Amino acid sequence: MGINTGLGTTGVFTTQSLSLKIVSMDIGNQTLPTVNVSTLATTNYEQYIPGDLSESGQVTFECQFDSEADQIVLGVVDTLTITLPLAGTGATNATWVGTGFITDYKPPGFVKNELQSHTITFQFDGGANGGTAPTFTKQTT
């Protein structure tokens, strides 16, 4: 069994060689549209079938800001590897991996008695242009 908390999860952009000091991460939703197939002969409930293509989702990172790191670049196709912490007696970490690009960047605010943090939003590209659709690989023992 591989249950665990979020502590120890990491996020890495390979192309930019960017390792994020993450405070929190929301991996977003993968959503599938529905198609209404009800007719005038349908009874009781609306009827649906699954749509064809899922949205691959957006990942949002809140990170500590590193004033010695390079400027975050929007729109550059990169590979995101999210590495989950090992649970139990696991040998190889579970990962979420996919290509995409940063679509939104909120630089840090500057407030006394508060750490500087910035927010990055990454859109998975679903495997466009030979990329890699978001793929979960389970932990191995």
Place this chain on the structure above:
Amino acid sequence: MVELKAHPAQARHPVTNVALFDDDGNPRPLRPDLRSIWWDSVMVGYASKAGAVFILEVSDVPDWVRDEVEELVSAEFGECPKISMLIDSPEVAE
């Protein structure tokens, strides 16, 4: 010991989405162009032609580990343009 291994993400069949294995039963890598960095059986980062990215803080990576990774990545990809690490936590930052 520091070594490079295949990236842990496993390839899936493009139609059936079933996880893929080679003839020896090993997972087929999702991204053959990427590597994972291991230090004494613990995965500590990733590598590509763009360089090495540790998932450890700067203060946790000794110079000799950094140097070995740089050599391994250079041998694998021809060069190691960049090495990144996590910034140190504020209480240990100099």
